[in-house]
Amino acid sequence: MSHFPEQTEQSRPTHTVEDYLMTMHVLERDHGEIVAARLAEILQVTPATVAMTLKRMQRDNWIAGRGRQEGVHLTATGRAAADSVVRRHMLIEWLLLKVLKVPFLQIHAEAHNLEHAISPLLEERLVDILHNPKFCPHGNPFPGCEAAAQQWKPLAELPAGAQGVMRRLHEFGEEDQALLKFLHDNGLMPGAGIKVLEVLTFNQTMTLQVGEKQVMLGFAPARYVYVE
Ligand SMILES: [Zn+2]
Ligand SMILES: [Zn+2]
Numbered sequence: 001m002s003h004f005p006e007q008t009e010q011s012r013p014t015h016t017v018e019d020y021l022m023t024m025h026v027l028e029r030d031h032g033e034i035v036a037a038r039l040a041e042i043l044q045v046t047p048a049t050v051a052m053t054l055k056r057m058q059r060d061n062w063i064a065g066r067g068r069q070e071g072v073h074l075t076a077t078g079r080a081a082a083d084s085v086v087r088r089h090m091l092i093e094w095l096l097l098k099v100l101k102v103p104f105l106q107i108h109a110e111a112h113n114l115e116h117a118i119s120p121l122l123e124e125r126l127v128d129i130l131h132n133p134k135f136c137p138h139g140n141p142f143p144g145c146e147a148a149a150q151q152w153k154p155l156a157e158l159p160a161g162a163q164g165v166m167r168r169l170h171e172f173g174e175e176d177q178a179l180l181k182f183l184h185d186n187g188l189m190p191g192a193g194i195k196v197l198e199v200l201t202f203n204q205t206m207t208l209q210v211g212e213k214q215v216m217l218g219f220a221p222a223r224y225v226y227v228e
Helices: 007-011 015-029 036-043 047-059 076-099 104-117 120-129 177-185
Strands: 063-065 072-074 163-169 193-200 205-210 213-218 225-227
Touching: 015 036, 015 047, 015 072, 015 076, 015 104, 036 047, 047 063, 047 072, 072 076, 076 104, 076 120, 104 177
Parallel strands: none
Antiparallel strands: 063 072, 163 193, 163 225, 193 205, 205 213
């Protein structure tokens, strides 16, 4: 008999909780607030579902806070669990891309299904076989490697005439399959050289030179693209 009856339940979050933890990791990393409305929007579930899950997560000590309107934050346990699922997700993306040759457009969605099943032993083997990557294939930093991505600027903040190399598509951009396909089809992927040709503030768009192509992009998706 354990002296800590909560412990077994605590040791491994459910799939749903892991999905929440991953989103919370991204929000906290980006200095955003974790509020129920934002979670509902990102995870595409109803506010009632979010409220229920947050209550359970608070009971199980993954998060703490003053309630759904006030915002919550990850506890130390919650943060460790969140870092772990983010790491597993990113490692699986590399495994799918490099080893299993899954097309780039599919790796994020496929990784979402597999990330929950990875044991600490498999995680260790993946780190080894993939040579301890610092970024996911989309350029998002592994937990603990955030500093390496700090200098990269959102494309939406660049003026006409600026140029650079695309380094990263933010996690919330990975989630948007239509955006991902558009960027991919137009060569806007990590490593691509980009020049800002024109910025139309009234229209909320920018025109880019990407290789041989001219591409028009709205400010909203351009906030998910980071350039060095
Ligand atoms: Zn992903
Ligand atoms: Zn990724």
